[in-house]
Amino acid sequence: MHDIRLVGFDGDDTLWRSEDYYRAAEKRYEEIIGRYIDLHDAGTLRHLLEVERRNLKVFGYGVKGMTLSMIEAAIELTEARISARDLQQVVDIGRDTLAHPVELLDGIRDAVEAVAARWQVVLVTKGDLFHQEDKIARSGLADLFPRIEIVSEKDPPTYARVLAEFGIAPEQFVMVGNSLRSDIEPVVRLGGWGVHIPYALTWAHEADHGLAEAHPRVRTVASAAELPEAITRIAAGTAA
Amino acid sequence: MHDIRLVGFDGDDTLWRSEDYYRAAEKRYEEIIGRYIDLHDAGTLRHLLEVERRNLKVFGYGVKGMTLSMIEAAIELTEARISARDLQQVVDIGRDTLAHPVELLDGIRDAVEAVAARWQVVLVTKGDLFHQEDKIARSGLADLFPRIEIVSEKDPPTYARVLAEFGIAPEQFVMVGNSLRSDIEPVVRLGGWGVHIPYALTWAHEADHGLAEAHPRVRTVASAAELPEAITRIAAGTAA
Numbered sequence: 001m002h003d004i005r006l007v008g009f010d011g012d013d014t015l016w017r018s019e020d021y022y023r024a025a026e027k028r029y030e031e032i033i034g035r036y037i038d039l040h041d042a043g044t045l046r047h048l049l050e051v052e053r054r055n056l057k058v059f060g061y062g063v064k065g066m067t068l069s070m071i072e073a074a075i076e077l078t079e080a081r082i083s084a085r086d087l088q089q090v091v092d093i094g095r096d097t098l099a100h101p102v103e104l105l106d107g108i109r110d111a112v113e114a115v116a117a118r119w120q121v122v123l124v125t126k127g128d129l130f131h132q133e134d135k136i137a138r139s140g141l142a143d144l145f146p147r148i149e150i151v152s153e154k155d156p157p158t159y160a161r162v163l164a165e166f167g168i169a170p171e172q173f174v175m176v177g178n179s180l181r182s183d184i185e186p187v188v189r190l191g192g193w194g195v196h197i198p199y200a201l202t203w204a205h206e207a208d209h210g211l212a213e214a215h216p217r218v219r220t221v222a223s224a225a226e227l228p229e230a231i232t233r234i235a236a237g238t239a240a
Numbered sequence: 241m242h243d244i245r246l247v248g249f250d251g252d253d254t255l256w257r258s259e260d261y262y263r264a265a266e267k268r269y270e271e272i273i274g275r276y277i278d279l280h281d282a283g284t285l286r287h288l289l290e291v292e293r294r295n296l297k298v299f300g301y302g303v304k305g306m307t308l309s310m311i312e313a314a315i316e317l318t319e320a321r322i323s324a325r326d327l328q329q330v331v332d333i334g335r336d337t338l339a340h341p342v343e344l345l346d347g348i349r350d351a352v353e354a355v356a357a358r359w360q361v362v363l364v365t366k367g368d369l370f371h372q373e374d375k376i377a378r379s380g381l382a383d384l385f386p387r388i389e390i391v392s393e394k395d396p397p398t399y400a401r402v403l404a405e406f407g408i409a410p411e412q413f414v415m416v417g418n419s420l421r422s423d424i425e426p427v428v429r430l431g432g433w434g435v436h437i438p439y440a441l442t443w444a445h446e447a448d449h450g451l452a453e454a455h456p457r458v459r460t461v462a463s464a465a466e467l468p469e470a471i472t473r474i475a476a477g478t479a480a
Contacts, residue, residue, distance in 0.1 A: 055335075058335055058338050058339060059304060059338070059370070060368070060369070060370025060371070061370070062370075064299060064304040064305060064308060064368075065304060065370075067308060068304060068307060068308065068331055068334060071311065071327065071328075071331055072328065072331050074324075075324045075325070075327065075328045075331075078324070080323065080324040080325045080328070081324065082324045083320065083324075084314075084315045084318070084320040084321065084322045084323075084324070084327065085315070085320045087311065087315065087324065087327055088311075088312065088315045088320070091308055091311055091312050091315075094308060095295075095298055098298050098299070099298060128300070128304075128368070128369070129300070129368070129369040129390060129391075129392045130299070130300025130301070130302075130305075130392040131300070133392050147405075150369060150390075151369075152369045152370040152373050165387075
């Protein structure tokens, strides 16, 4: 038996589709760059990822930071030949990505309802405060999450601070998410539990993690429908 | 006697200098625009404010949103004649504004310490999550604020949510800040108290508020040194 008191849910690509919109944004970005250079030689998206990574410390995560990095990367890659009109199109990519519809993943509402009926739940999501709040409002899930934590980095100190605010020990906490790096590894490092629900797409930056396969405090589920059962088994102390 | 239980502090231009950096950013923006059009006729900054306002709903507050609006405004105002190199300089304005040093306002550390010795305190600040957290870390005030609320909008529902998390009634809450619109008016509307500490500069958008002069639950102080006394007088029920 484990005394589970709080279940955290990630937002992007756990509750709702997100990475697809970033990928679509990258595709539009590549199209614009293709007007200036031969895409076959350019490594356009590898270059964009480099620019995003070097800017993370100043711009943080989220669409606005991505858009500023795209503008910078486009100027760099075209050696400043890109026109102002095309750069406006890059700004528009950012605007459209911020305004994309919020599509819940299959079965997620029922799964969160079932979990929330038994445990206290919290949404722990990373990125632009404004964009995340807007997505929560538009998701129709706000009523299920009385507490929402929007954080700038998902690392052990951040989760420790959230748990301290709830007065919960790490071993009483289960985090549900699609990213081993951001949702599962830091929580497990603190002594908590993770339920990994893989998403088809993972941002290159998030694929980078240091968790061994088959960790005893990590479960993997194939769909939202399996979530309540996975958490019930953790609480019951049933083997994975 | 009033049972004050919690004192909220605004961050930008209450604890540390902020608007000066935005104004410096606008000056650099104007300089770049001046390479393309006659600034005397242009109303460059009025136009920028318009673009920022129409983008608020998508970009939210903060430096990254300002930078994206500057890029868009520059392209619009120059009818797309602006060069990619000059647009990179606009991106650099954003980067430099995000990285500006955090300068505490005169006497603020002593004032917060004196208030925190007697009441629970919370920092309630608006803007980019990432930038605000970075500023709090660099301000040296993080030790004085065990609880920090970074919000996307400072309106009555937001303050109501924060107060609910603390289990505090509005009449037990005093908010300290430089903006009547964001810090004082919404709290007073809920039934709480405000201590207004004006700052030399106010963003045009923030100057817009609907509070009558001399509201009975609002005090105005001229400097941080007067803050503890002002809150003590509110708690004691002494007339303003």
